[in-house]
Amino acid sequence: xxxxxxxxxxxxxxxxxxxxxxxxxxxxxxxxxxxxxxxxxxxxxxxxxxxxxxxxxxxxxxxxxxxxxxxxxxxxxxxxxxxxxxxxxxxxxxxxxxxxxxxxxxxxxxxxxxxxxxxxxx
Amino acid sequence: xxxxxxxxxxxxxxxxxxxxxxxxxxxxxxxxxxxxxxxxxxxxxxxxxxxxxxxxxxxxxxxxxxxxxxxxxxxxxxxxxxxxxxxxxxxxxxxxxxxxxxxxxxxxxxxxxxxxxxxxxx
DNA sequence: CAAATATATGAACACATGCTCATACCTTTG
DNA sequence: CAAAGGTATGAGCATGTGTTCATATATTTG
Numbered sequence: 001x002x003x004x005x006x007x008x009x010x011x012x013x014x015x016x017x018x019x020x021x022x023x024x025x026x027x028x029x030x031x032x033x034x035x036x037x038x039x040x041x042x043x044x045x046x047x048x049x050x051x052x053x054x055x056x057x058x059x060x061x062x063x064x065x066x067x068x069x070x071x072x073x074x075x076x077x078x079x080x081x082x083x084x085x086x087x088x089x090x091x092x093x094x095x096x097x098x099x100x101x102x103x104x105x106x107x108x109x110x111x112x113x114x115x116x117x118x119x120x121x122x
Numbered sequence: 123x124x125x126x127x128x129x130x131x132x133x134x135x136x137x138x139x140x141x142x143x144x145x146x147x148x149x150x151x152x153x154x155x156x157x158x159x160x161x162x163x164x165x166x167x168x169x170x171x172x173x174x175x176x177x178x179x180x181x182x183x184x185x186x187x188x189x190x191x192x193x194x195x196x197x198x199x200x201x202x203x204x205x206x207x208x209x210x211x212x213x214x215x216x217x218x219x220x221x222x223x224x225x226x227x228x229x230x231x232x233x234x235x236x237x238x239x240x241x242x243x244x
Numbered sequence: 245c246a247a248a249t250a251t252a253t254g255a256a257c258a259c260a261t262g263c264t265c266a267t268a269c270c271t272t273t274g
Numbered sequence: 275c276a277a278a279g280g281t282a283t284g285a286g287c288a289t290g291t292g293t294t295c296a297t298a299t300a301t302t303t304g
Contacts, residue, residue, distance in 0.1 A: 020237050025239070028240075031236060032167065032170060034239040035235045035236050035239040036164070038235060039161045039162075040161075040165035043158050043159075045154065053148075060281095070263085071263080073281095073283085077282085077283080080283080086242065092271085094271065095272065095279060096271095096280060109234060109238065110144075111144045112231060113157045113160060113161055114147040114148065114157050119227075120208065183251055195295080195296095196293055196294080198251060198253080201251095202253085216301065217251080218249095219250080219251060
């Protein structure tokens with residue numbers, strides 16, 4: 001959906017902590033699209049509850065099913081999406097699949113969103 | 123800004139606020155729903171570009187139309203949604219409607235999202 | 245008031261989304 | 275290997291969503 005790479009050098013230096021110029025990302029369609037995909041993953045009630053449950057610890061599909069109160073199939077489908085979007089990782093452990101948040105970015109977004117919704121005007 | 127937001131105590135920079143226990147919000151269905159509604163507002167390409175444009179300054183519908191490259195009607199419909207969700211405010215100025223971000227929460231979410239998408243693994 | 249400019253809104257439509265159902269797959273155990 | 279527990283996936287369906295089109299409303303100007 002987003003255009004192919006545009007010539008802009010948004011990552012000035014790979015190695016070091018260039019100041020995070022988030023404003024410059026607003027000119028990069030690919031970054032914008034990627035951002036909406038992440039927000040979209042967080043925008044569904046079931047998915048958000050799954051991710052919320054994973055902030056505490058990694059969990060199996062069965063655990064998530066119980067915690068979120070939806071069918072096994074529904075959980076599995078949503079986990080598939082979250083995995084495809086890169087928000088969670090999965091590993092096998094015997095018969096079970098254990099899911100975990102992919103990195104701290106996800107927890108940060110959840111925290112910021114929750115906190116701001118908790119204080120939201122009106 | 124994003125660094126100030128990472129971790130659990132998100133507003134300590136401001137001074138006096140009690141530590142924000144975002145984890146407790148995970149038990150409040152209303153807060154969860156409100157959060158998903160905010161993320162949902164940020165999850166559409168057009169809406170995100172509108173909000174992104176508003177991080178620079180307030181703008182009229184016509185400006186947003188040019189900046190986002192979609193029809194006047196589409197912009198107007200999306201602005202309606204953003205207004206209903208409380209992410210933007212509007213004021214009349216002559217024939218024009220001037221829209222602005224409702225508060226810093228919105229800019230923060232955009233910044234965090236963009237920054238993390240920019241660094242997203244893969 | 246008529247015309248022009250700027251924005252808003254309802255209806256309709258094409259497409260996306262999230263669920264269920266049925267079933268297949270994978271792993272351990274007997 | 276068969277059976278059972280645990281998970282994944284495709285199809286189908288009902289509902290939601292973003293856009294366009296046509297038209298309505300609002301505001302300034304002649």
